[in-house]
Amino acid sequence: MSSTAPASQIHLRTPPEPGKKPASRTYLIYFVTGNPGLVEYYRTFLTHLYGLLTHNTASDRSTEFQVYGRSLSGFEMNDAEIKTMKWRKQPPYGLQDQIRHSEDELAELVEEVKESGGARDVRPFLKNSNFATFAALFVNFLTMFLPISILTTLIAKFMDFPTDAAQTTAAFVKSPHGIHEALHMARDEMFQIDTDIWDEEIWGAAASEPATKHPHPRPILRFLFARKDHWVADATRDALIHTRGRFSRGDGVEEVEGQGENWKPVMEIDEREGWPHGFCIRHGVPVAEKVAGYVRAIVAQDMARK
Template identity: 35%
Template sequence: MAVEDEIHLRSNSEASDSAKPRLLVFMITGNPGLIEYYRVFLTHLYSILQRKNKISWDLHVYGASLSGFEVSGHPPSKPLTLDGQIEVVSQKLYRIADRINREDGAARLPVVLIGHSVGAYILLDTVSRWQKARRDAATPIDILCGVCLFPTVFDIAKSPTGRKVTPLLNLPFFALMVHLIARLAFFIVPVRVVTRLAQAFTRMPEKSAGVTAAFLKSPLGVRQALHMAKYEMRQMADADRWSDDVWGTQPAASPADGAQRGQDAPKLFFYWGKDDHWVANTTRDALIRARAARTVPDETCIKHGSRERDTRPVMEIDRQGLPHGFCVRDAHSKIVASVTAAYILLAVDRC
């Protein structure tokens, strides 16, 4: 199977209505950061949004592998830190937005951000950067909302898995040593053989095992995953990294201020795992108490839209037993795509 470093879904140019405003749905992956894991999720999400009459947009759904996880082309010469990844993701977002804007001469492109796992952390930092940039100068995008799926945004080192892997990640040269072992073990082994091994050890479906095989054989992927994970454990300790403007919890002095705040603060949606091995339940529950507008969105609000101007994040805990790594199985990907589409429709309807 072909493993791509970029996915871009859109209406074909002949059928596309140039009179429609464009909307970009921009996906930020977890770690390992291969966008191919999310193909079924993104394809199903695109299909749902295209079918909904509420979406009167020329829709673009885009995602790219995080830097260092490329399976083709030229990866960076050395692995990036978490902050380095945030910078590259911001550059990719503005690059694709500029490209789409040039197609119809628009000044700013409406954008929906989606982040999975550490991608949710990158999403929040991207929102913070965008808010600061738009106060100083014009930007080519307007971020309407952010959807954080199984988010790891705070105290990941205190999660069940975080407690186990942190001592290993802090060993000197651990990422480099594992990278060299993987390169020696898999360099000459055919992809199909590595795929079968990945299936046997992880019980993944064949498609996801194929992506994992491409990851294991990639020039920098294993080292990048471990190097970035080390910074995740160190850096994701401060829940106050982002201002109230990002969270939508800044009190408004007047109705006019509230309207302006609503324009500047994208609506955030958090979809948490019930017992996520990468997020301690106590961490999740503390963030819900501190930041959430509601724990579980009202069904009528999600299905039919709401004009409520509460700008705090909507936070929901999964009730379907979905795993943190939902993207490796088609059935799970489609369920999460349906949830994500409902959030996006609600946010777009509010605008």
């Protein structure tokens, strides 16, 4: 059993080859984790996605794919990795903090690539502002004298987790701020993710406006929902699809009243596979195959526009 601590970031890319011209076009897949925000949970998903996107680009270096993911702030495995000076505060971090941190990290990553050439409220306890602190202290007390190896075995047995997910979970429980950060962020999400705050330009309604010089005048959005998700109420999901998306089942897109405009994002409900909200535990490979299809369609649309 490996004792190596989970990584706080995963960056998959093909190293530059001496004497070879760098790729003329680079697509950077920047992955934002769920909560708990440990990127190691998603290693299988990210690695498989990268392999699917790059398996036929070995001989064609005109297009390059990079896949990058990082643990959310406060989920690092040791205090030395937490950028308290950069973020100007100590953990725990709220939702808006995480958004700003992700934006900053993405901007820095893009510059690096350029320089290198290529819910429902069934959870009233979360409303208690002290719950995250007390729960974190309680869990830390319970696991204080348990080494990660034994904790991994217990998690694998009682939660029926694969070994890699059990190891990541054990490291998360033993991390300096992980439990507190997860609960603090979950509470913050309950208060903030309840209304649609994106404007029409983000959703795609600006498609009817005159073209701009920007290469990407609006985002190309794709949504994939679980058939049953304890974090997203069916009524909330269905209302979002009805007002904002083109509804999709399987491989077809239904053109029904209020849902058929081509500029709207495609929104799918997984009715067949039964993928859960926490897909990263056991379903990283099939979900990666689904996402790879999304990425290829976006790239094809991008190529056709240029």
